Amino acid sequence: MNGQLICVIEDEEVIASAVAARLRAEGFVVEVAHDGHAGVALCDRVRPDLVVLDLMLPGLDGLEVCRRVQRDRAVPVLMLTARAEEADLLVGLAVGADDYVTKPFSPRELVARIRALLRRVERRPAPPGDVVLLGALEIDPAARLVRANGEIVHLTPTEFDLLALLAARPGVVFSREQLLAEVWGWRDGSGQRTVDSHVRGLRRKLGSDLVRTVHGVGYALEAGR
Structure with a gap:
């Protein structure tokens, strides 16, 4: 699993830096963007294995970023949100996020969710079978x-x-x-x-x-x- 590329799209630089540092310590390659437009461009350029995406971003919000990132390539997305309202979390899942973590979160929890999501991806593609x-x-x-x-x-x-x-x-x-x-x-x-x-x-x-x-x-x- 080590060496996989993760894009972190988070406008709060302290959080983005902390998440990136923890993921790099876990052996991942990490690229960071701090707004929605930059995040979409980054994902188009580097084609990450997974995206950690904040819901509230300047420029494009996380929901629109998720739509655009998922439009041409089915990359797994883990959404970060400071909102406690369940409706906001469900909207994020509805537009293509695979999982979410609510702020504040522990670095251990975030890494565990990322590893679980990547393990699911590693089980893909499905073995050949009948249509x-x-x-x-x-x-x-x-x-x-x-x-x-x-x-x-x-x-x-x-x-x-x-x-x-x-x-x-x-x-x-x-x-x-x-x-x-x-x-x-x-x-x-x-x-x-x-x-x-x-x-x-x-x-x-x-x-x-x-x-x-x-x-x-x-x-x-x-x-x-």
């Missing part, structure tokens, strides 16, 4: 591509993993705890609203009837779609 056809939806696990009505649909890495897991057993209900364990690698059952946010992202991109909610249990992909 899954569900009506107008085509899921290619080997190429990590999704097509709807013949058109490629851009999904974030986490959205693809979530869809692929549900599509492997259409009609089967997965609990939020199961999805967190299988897709995110979280075994303690925390962060269930993270699952809800990513399901909303799939529905927005692929249709509101794609994933069925089983109230009090979890989600299932519609087998008859």
